[in-house]
Amino acid sequence: MYDPLVEKYSRYLALSRDEIAALESLPARYRDYRRGEVIVAEGSAPRESIVLISGGAYRFRILPDGSRQILAFHVPGDFMDLHSFVLRPLDHAIGASAKSRVARVPHERIAGLIGRFPRLSCALMWDMALDAATTREWMTGIGRRSAYRHIAHFFCELYLRMTMAGQVEGNSFELTLNQAELGDICGLSAVHVSRSLKTLRAEGLIVLEKGRLTIPDLEELIEAAGFEPDYLHLVTRPARRR
């Protein structure tokens, strides 16, 4: 049942038979959500961490003035709130951006892994570090990229992550975010997102219709965005530098 974690952590290190067995035997309670539902509430102190099985979800905060900042977007296979294992209560909420299925893994079982498999501790730290690297990239985008480039950049990232998650067909995938949500990802207003998308469309860099994003020429979009994919650590490391 836990293929996603096994597959993902294999990108970091070669898992032993025991380690694979340990990951696969993690128990999970499954639950489904509709678009817009809150999966984990801000301020709660969950005793489980959550793997997204299918659909889409994002982590977000609401400020006192009502504005929202989306902090991360998750594709199937992502451990969405591994950090809640060590840092409670949660400083943000998690919501479903589409009809989604989720698996909940009890924290005590994660603690069990850490006790028995030091290399899996490192894999979990790697997972957290990857999430942090993506957050830094987003932060850079909000702070220093134009709306146009930032949105293009996000689409490049999402295309690659969705590819790894097996969610891309041809050169398109389902984008379960509306323009208000894209705005809250990029620190922009929905109206400005609409205008920026218009430009991207006019230049033929994207086709976005009926919730489906098509990228006719990824290289061109990457060029327009100034995208460098290294931070995603997508490929299996050829060999550990020593």
Add this chain to the structure above:
Amino acid sequence: MYDPLVEKYSRYLALSRDEIAALESLPARYRDYRRGEVIVAEGSAPRESIVLISGGAYRFRILPDGSRQILAFHVPGDFMDLHSFVLRPLDHAIGASAKSRVARVPHERIAGLIGRFPRLSCALMWDMALDAATTREWMTGIGRRSAYRHIAHFFCELYLRMTMAGQVEGNSFELTLNQAELGDICGLSAVHVSRSLKTLRAEGLIVLEKGRLTIPDLEELIEAAGFEPDYLHLVTRPARRR
């Protein structure tokens, strides 16, 4: 020598005698830097992680167009690039914002801790999670707070962190950042930082002269910033929620 880590991780859990001894016996190579020097270069794959002993430092990226985004600011006692233990090469550089002393801990010794002390693995994960929580708060500030509030917010955060690090005297501390650096923290231009500081000064919320920041009334600044300190997890947890 490793008091900073012992003290910090005691905020997370009650360390055993052995665990304290293990942290204290971590070897370290010390080195000093001048303001502006690069401590770790972007793209390098260090085999050590770095604890800031004294001074100040920040992590940053430079974009192709020359603009800079500062991703984190560190006070003495911070483990600045714990993530480089699991995620290499580094996606950003680390630079000194003041004359600073740094201790380098070999990654293999960190691996040793993880192998022998599962609870210390969790403490390290907690440290990484805290760093990520601060990054999320900064991201929210860049995306959704006005320049004025964001700068005020940053000063509140820094005041509390500097207090924990024992760097505050009375109600003031040394601010080793110029306006260009403050701008690159907040995603603003130096000129706009200058104007925002002017407003904060005019309202009597801050006194900033000769590299020293005085906060006459922290409550007022917190109010102006809409600051909520929870994400810093500064206090020792009263008791683990169960």
Add this chain to the structure above:
DNA sequence: CGTCATATTGACTTTAGTCAATAGAAGTGG
């Protein structure tokens, strides 16, 4: 004492936000 870094201010530009009207699409319940 002179140089370099830093801060301040004014004038002007640009980017993005706000408000509002409209249109279209997608659910929902009878």
Add this chain to the structure above:
DNA sequence: CCACTTCTATTGACTAAAGTCAATATGACG
């Protein structure tokens, strides 16, 4: 299956926040 509601996207007109450029001051430092 249709009518109704609600959500979502688009566009125009206007506003506001922040950026840029440039001149000048201030200050630290060797």
